Amino acid sequence: MFVKKWAMLGLVAAMGASAMAQSDQENKKDEGRGRTYLGVKGGLYLPTNGEIRDIFGSSIVVFGLSVDDITRQADKWRLTADFDFITGKKDGNKFFAAPVTASIGKIFGNRGDNTRPYVRFGAGGAYYDYSITRPGTGERFSTKRFGASADAEVGVIIGERFRVSAKYQWLSKADDFDFSGFQIVATYQIVKF
Numbered sequence: 001m002f003v004k005k006w007a008m009l010g011l012v013a014a015m016g017a018s019a020m021a022q023s024d025q026e027n028k029k030d031e032g033r034g035r036t037y038l039g040v041k042g043g044l045y046l047p048t049n050g051e052i053r054d055i056f057g058s059s060i061v062v063f064g065l066s067v068d069d070i071t072r073q074a075d076k077w078r079l080t081a082d083f084d085f086i087t088g089k090k091d092g093n094k095f096f097a098a099p100v101t102a103s104i105g106k107i108f109g110n111r112g113d114n115t116r117p118y119v120r121f122g123a124g125g126a127y128y129d130y131s132i133t134r135p136g137t138g139e140r141f142s143t144k145r146f147g148a149s150a151d152a153e154v155g156v157i158i159g160e161r162f163r164v165s166a167k168y169q170w171l172s173k174a175d176d177f178d179f180s181g182f183q184i185v186a187t188y189q190i191v192k193f
Contacts, residue, residue, distance in 0.1 A: 037161070037189035039066040044185075045086045045169070049178040055132060056088040056095060066187050068105075077106050080120060082151075084169070084183070093133060097171060097179055099126040099149035107157065116157045123150045128174050147172035161189040 045062040047053050064084040079102060086097045105120025126149040131142040149172070155165025167183040 035160070035192050036067065036069045038191040038193070039068065039161075039163075039187045039189040040064075041066055041185045041187035043183060045181050045183050047179065047181040049180065051135070052095075052177065052179060052181075054135060055093050056090050060086055060088040060095075060181075062086045062183055062185065064185075066189075068189075077104050079103070080105050080122075082122065086169075086179075093131065095128075095130040095132065095179070097126055097128050097130075099151070099169060099171060100124045101149055101151055103151070103153070105153075114159060118155055118157060118163075120153050121151070122153075123148075125149060126171050128171075128179070130174070130177070132177065141175045141177070143175065145174060147174055163187045 040063070042061075042063045045060040046058060047056065047060065062084055064082060066080070066082050068080040069078060082099075082101050082103060084097075084099050084101075086095075086099075088095045101122035101124035103120040103122030105118055107116050107118040109116035126147045127144075128147060129144045131140070133140050150170045151167050153165050153167035155163050155167075157163045164186050165183075167185065169181060169183055171179045173179075
């Protein structure tokens with residue numbers, strides 16, 4: 001499992017290097033115009049709750065979709081949307097959470113810069129599907145339900161199509177399980193519209 005996680009991060013880094021070269025050419029063509037992208041993302045989810053770490057390990061795979069205009073003018077707050085899929089499975093326990101958030105974000109720097117930092121804050125809902133045996137009591141919890149979510153994210157946009165970020169994802173408790181945690185994610189913008 002450890003090797004798979006590092007292989008995933010290596011693949012993401014290679015995609016980033018390729019994206020930087022491609023985005024330099026696209027930036028010259030589209031200078032002065034913003035673009036909205038549908039991006040795919042992948043990375044690691046690091047639960048902050050000790051009980052969840054004991055059950056699923058210190059890192060869980062996360063992937064998702066992002067709708068954003070990362071080429072937009074700096075110093076203006078804009079709306080974005082994120083769809084995350086967090087999934088873990090270990091020793092007969094399984095967990096799936098799908099937080100959907102609407103965020104407001106701000107990019108710093110100039111449009112032509114190769115790297116630009118950003119921040120964003122979001123809120124929304126989440127869908128949970130889990131079957132977990134609580135270690136202390138042996139009691140089994142299986143449920144499918146909806147809850148609330150919120151997040152705060154900082155990151156760096158590299159070129160026009162690639163970004164890396166760290167995000168704290170708050171998820172409302174379910175059956176007294178706290179699924180909140182940090183995400184370390186790379187996003188590649190694949191479809192421009």
